[in-house]
Amino acid sequence: MTTLADRLPEAVRHAPHKIFPRHASFLLGEIALLSFAVLVLTGLYLTWFYDASGEVVTYDGPYEPLQGVEATRAYVSVMSITFERPFGAVVRQTHHWAAVVFVAAIVLHAMRVFFTGAFRRPRRLNWTLGVVLMGLAMANGFFGLALPNDLLGGTGTRIGHAFAVSIPVVGPGVADLLFAGEFANPDALHRFWLLHVIVLPLLIGATLAAHLGLVWMRTHTQFTDEATAQSRVEGSSGWPDYALKTTGLALLVFSVLVAMGATLQIAPIWLYGPFDPAAATVPAQPDWYLGWVEGALRVLPNASVIVGGYEIPSPFFTGVLLPLAVFVVLLAWPFAEARLTGDRGDHHAAERPRDRPVRTALGVAGLAWLTVLLMAGSHDLQAFLLRVPIGEVTTTYRVLLVVVPLVAGSVAWSACRALTRGEERAEQNRASDEELTR
Amino acid sequence: MDRAARVKRPPPGLVTAVGVGVALIGAAVVVGIVSGESRLAAAVAAFGGVVIGVGVVSWGRTSHHEHDHEPRETKGPRFGRRTTLAAAATATVAVGVAVVPAISRLGEATRRLRSTAWSAGTPVVDAAGERVRLASIDVGDLVNVYPRGWVGDADSQAIVIRTDPARLAPSVDGPLAAEFGVVAYSKLCTHMACPLGLYEQQSGTLLCPCHQALFDVLANGEVLRGPADRPLPRLPLDVEADGLLVARGDFTDAVGTGFWGRP
Numbered sequence: 001m002t003t004l005a006d007r008l009p010e011a012v013r014h015a016p017h018k019i020f021p022r023h024a025s026f027l028l029g030e031i032a033l034l035s036f037a038v039l040v041l042t043g044l045y046l047t048w049f050y051d052a053s054g055e056v057v058t059y060d061g062p063y064e065p066l067q068g069v070e071a072t073r074a075y076v077s078v079m080s081i082t083f084e085r086p087f088g089a090v091v092r093q094t095h096h097w098a099a100v101v102f103v104a105a106i107v108l109h110a111m112r113v114f115f116t117g118a119f120r121r122p123r124r125l126n127w128t129l130g131v132v133l134m135g136l137a138m139a140n141g142f143f144g145l146a147l148p149n150d151l152l153g154g155t156g157t158r159i160g161h162a163f164a165v166s167i168p169v170v171g172p173g174v175a176d177l178l179f180a181g182e183f184a185n186p187d188a189l190h191r192f193w194l195l196h197v198i199v200l201p202l203l204i205g206a207t208l209a210a211h212l213g214l215v216w217m218r219t220h221t222q223f224t225d226e227a228t229a230q231s232r233v234e235g236s237s238g239w240p241d242y243a244l245k246t247t248g249l250a251l252l253v254f255s256v257l258v259a260m261g262a263t264l265q266i267a268p269i270w271l272y273g274p275f276d277p278a279a280a281t282v283p284a285q286p287d288w289y290l291g292w293v294e295g296a297l298r299v300l301p302n303a304s305v306i307v308g309g310y311e312i313p314s315p316f317f318t319g320v321l322l323p324l325a326v327f328v329v330l331l332a333w334p335f336a337e338a339r340l341t342g343d344r345g346d347h348h349a350a351e352r353p354r355d356r357p358v359r360t361a362l363g364v365a366g367l368a369w370l371t372v373l374l375m376a377g378s379h380d381l382q383a384f385l386l387r388v389p390i391g392e393v394t395t396t397y398r399v400l401l402v403v404v405p406l407v408a409g410s411v412a413w414s415a416c417r418a419l420t421r422g423e424e425r426a427e428q429n430r431a432s433d434e435e436l437t438r
Numbered sequence: 439m440d441r442a443a444r445v446k447r448p449p450p451g452l453v454t455a456v457g458v459g460v461a462l463i464g465a466a467v468v469v470g471i472v473s474g475e476s477r478l479a480a481a482v483a484a485f486g487g488v489v490i491g492v493g494v495v496s497w498g499r500t501s502h503h504e505h506d507h508e509p510r511e512t513k514g515p516r517f518g519r520r521t522t523l524a525a526a527a528t529a530t531v532a533v534g535v536a537v538v539p540a541i542s543r544l545g546e547a548t549r550r551l552r553s554t555a556w557s558a559g560t561p562v563v564d565a566a567g568e569r570v571r572l573a574s575i576d577v578g579d580l581v582n583v584y585p586r587g588w589v590g591d592a593d594s595q596a597i598v599i600r601t602d603p604a605r606l607a608p609s610v611d612g613p614l615a616a617e618f619g620v621v622a623y624s625k626l627c628t629h630m631a632c633p634l635g636l637y638e639q640q641s642g643t644l645l646c647p648c649h650q651a652l653f654d655v656l657a658n659g660e661v662l663r664g665p666a667d668r669p670l671p672r673l674p675l676d677v678e679a680d681g682l683l684v685a686r687g688d689f690t691d692a693v694g695t696g697f698w699g700r701p
Contacts, residue, residue, distance in 0.1 A: 086470075086474075088476075094480075125521065158630065159648075165696075166698070173542070173547050177536075182550050182592070183593070184592035214514055219511075230510065232508060244497055251494060259484035262478070297630065297665065304667050304696060310699065311700055314665065315630060346512070390650045394650075
């Protein structure tokens with residue numbers, strides 16, 4: 001007799017027996033996935049009540065300090081979600097926190113994959129998809145920040161518009177398409193809404209499905225020797241071990257994000273006020289995952305270039321070319337490394353960072369550089385708190401951008417060498433001890 | 439051995455955890471809807487979720503088996519030259535399709551970026567839409583102004599500053615500068631087009647709140663400190679017989695951030 005179970009696809013019938021990773025660092029990708037689920041669920045609630053309209057109306061809701069203030073319908077609808085809808089404030093803050101955690105988990109997950117060499121054949125395609133996902137997540141964050149049409153979000157849109165018009169040849173046309181004409185045209189909100197709620201989530205969903213499908217087919221890497229890893233997958237079985245742990249993790253991620261949304265204030269648009277083309281918030285910092293671009297804008301030397309009588313303005317280099325270069329390096333890394341090392345074979349063993357000192361040092365140096373840029377994104381606040389002239393803070397950051405990556409990379413390289421040498425010495429001692437006892 | 443049989447019986451602690459968690463969530467949701475204390479309710483519900491989550495994770499950990507394994511098979515498409523070329527071709531076509539409409543708008547978009555609503559004879563009004571009278575601007579004042587009919591317009595917004603004419607650099611021209619010490623600039627920073635907010639009257643400088651560029655309003659809006667690299671465009675002003683301000687034309691340069699095709 002054929003039961004229902006027999007008719008299920010092979011992959012599903014195999015799932016309880018499939019081997020899943022056990023090492024805790026493999027949960028980072030799952031945290032990203034679960035945060036995305038929270039984003040979709042809370043996003044459905046938010047988009048139900050959100051009004052992507054730039055029409056200007058007078059706010060007359062329950063938040064007294066803004067009563068009588070003129071604002072777009074978009075802003076007023078987000079105010080209404082926050083102050084009038086059941087659980088609205090919690091859902092909105094949970095959504096924002098989930099976005100912050102989503103990108104953070106993606107970045108940490110990418111770091112795990114990078115430093116253990118898990119991007120090598122046969123997982124290069126999946127690394128590529130992962131980098132694309134990271135870019136899509138950051139882009140969707142940018143449009144999401146713009147949607148409430150508050151003063152901070154509007155300032156972010158202003159920066160995005162300046163990037164777009166700076167692109168050589170097609171810039172003004174691209175900006176016109178994306179921002180519905182010149183900056184501060186409120187019709188742009190509708191386009192941002194389409195991108196944030198439909199286009200980018202669909203792209204993220206499709207890429208994510210391919211990413212997970214490939215993980216399933218290619219299997220995960222493991223901390224064993226390469227020979228063992230080539231012959232068998234080690235970890236824990238789908239049922240019950242992995243299923244229970246992952247269900248628990250899902251509950252924890254959902255609960256922690258809701259707890260953050262309920263208790264930690266984020267994006268208080270009622271304090272920022274509605275967008276006004278004649279004003280900007282002070283200080284103005286974007287969410288952390290866009291902060292490094294903000295830092296580049298502040299401290300990198302302005303470098304407008306005249307090409308054939310046309311000007312390429314400096315925001316193109318700091319705001320467009322630099323992020324693009326970072327993503328190109330990430331995308332190209334597995335292929336460049338395979339070419340440079342001549343190692344084109346399949347690998348299933350996760351490497352220890354210390355066993356690849358050059359890769360580890362370069363990775364640490366790159367991360368250090370991005371961290372310095374991220375910190376430079378709030379250099380006005382630091383100048384204010386330290387009572388140092390802003391020009392000196394800028395100069396300091398220019399020096400740090402060169403020095404910190406060099407130091408961090410060298411320290412990482414030396415640490416790798418010291419760790420492996422220590423192990424070699426211990427191995428020699430053990431060998432000589434054995435010889436002596438024999 | 440049947441894997442289902444390997445699940446250990448849930449420990450009594452887990453049963454308690456799930457019970458407590460579910461009760462907390464249920465109570466919190468009901469109380470939250472009834473009382474409107476939604477943040478507190480959500481925090482309590484989340485705590486309930488954490489209790490259940492910790493219970494389930496620890497159950498999973500107690501029932502796991504050290505070093506389970508299966509033979510390795512890697513399936514799925516390989517990332518060869520063909521996949522790379524196909525992906526590159528798809529990306530190129532996608533970018534191409536997106537760029538076509540952008541190019542078709544290029545001329546119109548560039549024209550709009552180059553000009554604002556100011557032209558010769560446009561009356562100068564303040565944020566309330568009232569015409570600005572020269573005599574009503576005192577030395578040390580800064581007035582936010584717009585072309586009449588365009589109050590609130592993002593790229594036409596300008597600032598009129600009045601200072602002691604002796605403080606202005608000799609190169610500052612215009613009929614109102616030498617006699618009255620009145621100069622006008624675009625309000626948009628030439629770095630990223632943020633509105634310049636902080637005017638320090640004593641030093642005659644304007645600071646951009648976004649990336650801290652500093653401009654000298656006494657010397658044709660020259661950049662005193664980066665990251666901007668272009669002086670503020672000036673708005674040429676004149677005064678009519680009745681003492682009201684008018685523009686003598688559009689700004690001396692395209693306002694705001696740099697763009698491809700800026701004259």
